[in-house]
Amino acid sequence: MSDTVAMNESDPPCRIDVWLWRARFVKTRGMAARLVEAGAVRLIRDGRTSRIDKSSREIRVGDELTFVVAERLVSLRILGTGERRGPAMEARALYELVEPTV
Template identity: 40%
Template sequence: MEKLRIDKWLWAARFYKTRSLAVEEIDKGRVRINELEAKPAREVKVGDTVSLRQGPVIRTLVVRGISSQRGAAPVAQQLYEETAESLALRAQAAEQRRLNQEPAGSLEHGRPTKRDRRDIDKVKAWGSRWSASAD
């Protein structure tokens, strides 16, 4: 086997869980073969360069093998080799995600939780008054 459809290869190389997910990503323009936009039926061969976007990260791969069957992860990793630039960009993106703060972590105020509500009720010394107005 010298050539294989790109959607089958991406599925066999374990980049996508199903072929239909691979087809969706290809149709959205997130997969390129040799710097050209791909279609699901486009054939890929050994030596081709495949660029695909997974989230915010763009991975650049060189095809090293062809397989139409989805196998174990160690076998799937032998089907491609990631370029040095792609590995460096992925490491840099991971470092950026690690250093960036979680946006929700900066929120100090908001709706009280159940525990907060109980603490507030304990602190309030309303006694038998049912209204906040002065008598």
């Protein structure tokens, strides 16, 4: 994690579809909702793995997500929930990539 990006545990929880959109993994919230509702996103929280299947499910700082987007497996840790869909540099500050555990 870089010095300019600190994990902000005071960030409020965020809907998974909104977060995927803000972090720029999908172009629209509708695409994020379809990805989630297809059961393609796994959440690791407190050492437990579960499948997220509702786009309204909230994620928070420290959670880990694993999903496939554009035929690429992505595993990441959430560092922030963000306030908007900003530029790529801002979006990249919302997560750090990790090695897949599944």
